[in-house]
Amino acid sequence: MKTETITQSNDSRPAGPKPWYDPRVRSIFFQIVAIALVFWGGYTLVDNTLSNMESRGISTGFGFLEESAGFGIIMSLVPYDATMSYGRTFWVGLTNTLLVSAMGVVAATILGFIIGVARLSSNWLVAKIALVYVEVIRNIPLLLQIFFWYFAVLAALPTPRQSIEVGGSAFLNNRGLYVPDPVTQDGFGLVWGAIAIAIASVIGLRLWAKKRQLATGKIFPTFKVGVSILVLLPVLAYFVAGSPLEWDVPALKGFNFRGGITIIPELAALWLALSLYTASFIAEIVRSGILSVSKGQTEASHALGLPNGLTLRLVVIPQAMRVIIPPLTSQYLNLVKNSSLATAIGYPDLVAVFMGTTLNQTGQAVEVVAITMAVYLTISLLISLFMNIYNRAVAIKER
Amino acid sequence: MAEAMMKPPKKTLGPIAWMREHLFSSWYNTLLTAVIGYVLLTSMGPLLNWLFFEANFTGSGPDDCTGAGACWLFVSQRLNFFIYGFYPDELQWRVDVMFALLAIAFVPQFIEGFPGRKWLGIFGMTGLPLIGYFLIPGGSFGLEEVPSTKWGGLMLTLILAYIGILASLPIGTLLALGRRSEMPIIRGLCVVFIEVWRAVPLITVLFMASVMLPLFLPEGVNFEKLSRALIGITLWQSAYMAEVIRGGLQAIPRGQYEAADALGLGYWKKMGLVILPQALKLVIPGIVNTFISLFKDTTLVLIIGLFDVLGTVQSTVTDPAWQNVASEGYVFVAFCFWVFCFGMSRYSQNLERKLDTGHKT
Numbered sequence: 033m034k035t036e037t038i039t040q041s042n043d044s045r046p047a048g049p050k051p052w053y054d055p056r057v058r059s060i061f062f063q064i065v066a067i068a069l070v071f072w073g074g075y076t077l078v079d080n081t082l083s084n085m086e087s088r089g090i091s092t093g094f095g096f097l098e099e100s101a102g103f104g105i106i107m108s109l110v111p112y113d114a115t116m117s118y119g120r121t122f123w124v125g126l127t128n129t130l131l132v133s134a135m136g137v138v139a140a141t142i143l144g145f146i147i148g149v150a151r152l153s154s155n156w157l158v159a160k161i162a163l164v165y166v167e168v169i170r171n172i173p174l175l176l177q178i179f180f181w182y183f184a185v186l187a188a189l190p191t192p193r194q195s196i197e198v199g200g201s202a203f204l205n206n207r208g209l210y211v212p213d214p215v216t217q218d219g220f221g222l223v224w225g226a227i228a229i230a231i232a233s234v235i236g237l238r239l240w241a242k243k244r245q246l247a248t249g250k251i252f253p254t255f256k257v258g259v260s261i262l263v264l265l266p267v268l269a270y271f272v273a274g275s276p277l278e279w280d281v282p283a284l285k286g287f288n289f290r291g292g293i294t295i296i297p298e299l300a301a302l303w304l305a306l307s308l309y310t311a312s313f314i315a316e317i318v319r320s321g322i323l324s325v326s327k328g329q330t331e332a333s334h335a336l337g338l339p340n341g342l343t344l345r346l347v348v349i350p351q352a353m354r355v356i357i358p359p360l361t362s363q364y365l366n367l368v369k370n371s372s373l374a375t376a377i378g379y380p381d382l383v384a385v386f387m388g389t390t391l392n393q394t395g396q397a398v399e400v401v402a403i404t405m406a407v408y409l410t411i412s413l414l415i416s417l418f419m420n421i422y423n424r425a426v427a428i429k430e431r
Numbered sequence: 432m433a434e435a436m437m438k439p440p441k442k443t444l445g446p447i448a449w450m451r452e453h454l455f456s457s458w459y460n461t462l463l464t465a466v467i468g469y470v471l472l473t474s475m476g477p478l479l480n481w482l483f484f485e486a487n488f489t490g491s492g493p494d495d496c497t498g499a500g501a502c503w504l505f506v507s508q509r510l511n512f513f514i515y516g517f518y519p520d521e522l523q524w525r526v527d528v529m530f531a532l533l534a535i536a537f538v539p540q541f542i543e544g545f546p547g548r549k550w551l552g553i554f555g556m557t558g559l560p561l562i563g564y565f566l567i568p569g570g571s572f573g574l575e576e577v578p579s580t581k582w583g584g585l586m587l588t589l590i591l592a593y594i595g596i597l598a599s600l601p602i603g604t605l606l607a608l609g610r611r612s613e614m615p616i617i618r619g620l621c622v623v624f625i626e627v628w629r630a631v632p633l634i635t636v637l638f639m640a641s642v643m644l645p646l647f648l649p650e651g652v653n654f655e656k657l658s659r660a661l662i663g664i665t666l667w668q669s670a671y672m673a674e675v676i677r678g679g680l681q682a683i684p685r686g687q688y689e690a691a692d693a694l695g696l697g698y699w700k701k702m703g704l705v706i707l708p709q710a711l712k713l714v715i716p717g718i719v720n721t722f723i724s725l726f727k728d729t730t731l732v733l734i735i736g737l738f739d740v741l742g743t744v745q746s747t748v749t750d751p752a753w754q755n756v757a758s759e760g761y762v763f764v765a766f767c768f769w770v771f772c773f774g775m776s777r778y779s780q781n782l783e784r785k786l787d788t789g790h791k792t
Contacts, residue, residue, distance in 0.1 A: 063616040070620065077647045084646045155460045156453035157467050171772035172765045173727040176741055180765075183748065184757040369632035376734055387638050397642040405631045405639070412630035 081398060096394045097122070103389055105380045107296050118390050125385035126407060132302055132381065133368045139307035140367060141360075144314025151319045162315065169312040175373055177309055182301035182377045192288050201281045209295040210282035219276040226269030233265075234258040298379035302371065310367045314360065321356035322348065353426050361419035365412050372408075382407060482762075493753050505747075505756040506763045513743050513763070516583015522575060525566045526586050532559055533589070541778060560597060563590075579657040583738035585767060587657075591664065591729040591739065596722050598665045603672025604711075608702060610673065611680050621673070628670035633731050636663045641735045660732050668725050675717035679710030712786050719779035723772045740764055 051057045097119035109127040150162035195203040203210040241252035282292030325348050333343040375384035391400040455461045485500030496502035536555030539545040570576035609621035640663030691701035733742035744760040
């Protein structure tokens with residue numbers, strides 16, 4: 033009796049609408065239903081999966097990562113042979129994915145910026161060619177472009193015996209591109225030291241030049257001096273140490289080339305296609321970024337007496353970057369994800385090696401798919417994180 | 432008087448002036464023009480020769496290809512396979528009917544002032560898939576059944592893209608609304624769903640759909656490969672769609688929500704009648720971009736063993752009877768995709784201009 037009177041006296045709202053018309057009650061109700069559905073769905077899935085796996089005799093757990101893989105992989109950055117474990121195949125696949133992604137990001141960024149600027153060129157021919165490039169490349173599926181480079185272009189190259197020779201030390205044929213491999217000899221440590229000192233002094237120089245510019249307004253040619261230091265110091269150290277570098281030049285032995293660094297056609301095709309495809313999207317991002325900077329900014333800069341180069345570097349590009357960075361991040365993410373198409377031509381990336389061969393051999397679909405998806409999730413989150421930090425550094429600081 | 436006697440400035444009009452301004456305005460522009468012009472002149476000739484002048488268009492078999500230019504005979508001889516896959520020859524009229532209906536529903540959208548455009552568009556979204564649902568697989572109304580394992584080629588590409596687009600739009604809208612919801616648990620679930628699917632490559636999703644989905648389902652329930660791929664594609668695509676639509680929802684000023692509340696509209700009426708129509712209109716370019724990327728991504732199903740248009744071509748270019756026809760096949764597929772994707776992007780630009788009501792100033 034007592035509690036009832038308290039609730040009645042505390043309820044200040046008029047006793048009109050039923051509780052199911054109260055938005056708060058409804059929101060709690062719907063959320064409870066949602067949680068119940070998720071748990072029920074999750075439980076059903078796990079239950080079904082376990083009983084299905086049991087009836088098919090599939091083992092569970094991550095023990096398979098220790099077992100011997102027993103299959104070869106055509107390219108690996110970490111030492112690998114067929115006796116090693118499935119855990120090792122995972123690393124081989126992951127490093128291969130990271131390699132082609134990194135190569136692709138660098139090439140696509142450079143090419144994309146060039147084409148994006150070319151789209152805005154005052155030269156009609158240049159602008160139109162850039163336009164045609166963008167409209168053609170981005171409207172054709174990436175997988176088709178990978179196939180084109182792999183099956184139509186690279187497969188049509190001559191055999192190793194009739195290799196195309198570049199400067200007597202690099203060879204191109206249908207087995208790949210063979211370039212000399214630099215082998216460091218004793219005393220190369222001096223060169224590494226010189227490189228480290230050069231980098232440190234350039235950073236110091238830049239800090240000093242910026243400080244001096246803020247204090248006195250005098251501009252120091254940081255770029256030219258910095259490049260000279262970076263080039264001259266290591267070269268000097270190289271000769272002082274007595275040229276401690278030898279080249280392992282590839283040579284035709286029997287049916288194939290030995291020695292040197294080999295870029296296999298699978299990697300070359302994937303890299304070409306990923307870079308060219310992503311560049312067409314980056315070009316449009318760069319173009320719209322530059323166009324987003326109002327003409328008044330350029331005019332104001334000219335009015336202050338800044339020449340064209342400085343206007344571009346100090347006024348236009350910093351403002352354009354703010355517009356460019358977020359969509360550019362998405363393109364980098366897309367490139368990393370698209371590198372998974374490697375499996376279609378047999379480049380041994382994570383999906384091909386792990387989700388393909390390893391899954392087929394072990395049959396442990398749930399674990400393998402979960403690991404692979406977790407890896408991509410991590411890569412995506414990391415790229416987003418770094419780009420967001422960078423984005424925050426260049427974003428407009430409003431007060 | 433002196434002004435009237437003055438001659439007009441030389442060379443501000445006409446082709447020569449145009450070239451001076453656009454091609455030779457400075458020494459480096461002249462150099463660029465010269466280099467690019469040289470490359471174009473030397474490469475266009477052989478390319479056109481290969482594509483048209485020395486290409487083989489007629490004949491009856493591989494022997495009629497001279498090898499000097501492209502062998503288009505390969506494409507024309509295999510065209511049936513590239514379009515219909517393994518769909519039985521005598522039943523292909525059903526697919527043709529669907530192609531025709533598709534054209535009737537969507538080609539008028541590109542023609543300004545075509546009567547009943549809107550109704551044709553609505554038919555394309557509702558009636559067309561319904562007819563297709565009965566016509567393509569058959570099995571009812573006395574139509575002979577064609578299992579989905581026999582579908583292939585361009586027809587399969589269009590089916591995958593069409594169903595993916597049609598299903599991901601409403602699911603994506605719901606997810607976007609969920610992500611903007613004030614209920615923390617519903618919002619959290621939507622955020623996790625969207626972010627996870629967006630972070631993983633489509634291939635892993637397709638692999639998951641093809642190897643893990645059968646494990647998830649109770650025993651006895653099984654989908655064939657095509658449905659599994661479609662489920663994967665739809666889930667993945669909805670996450671992208673949700674983010675595009677969320678962008679539109681965020682762009683709607685608060686006053687619109689408040690006005691709808693003031694009118695006493697409930698949640699669904701507020702969203703359906705006031706917010707979503709404005710939000711969707713704002714993000715049409717983004718939605719079409721998502722459509723285009725989905726359309727291109729349907730090619731990935733060949734990795735799990737479905738024969739889309741790229742899959743059919745890929746499986747025939749290695750045919751020993753024909754030699755070195757890979758380029759011809761790829762050019763054909765590229766052309767198919769290019770026409771659809773370029774058409775869609777042009778249509779969205781057109782629509783954007785037309786629907787622009789000046790709110791973006």
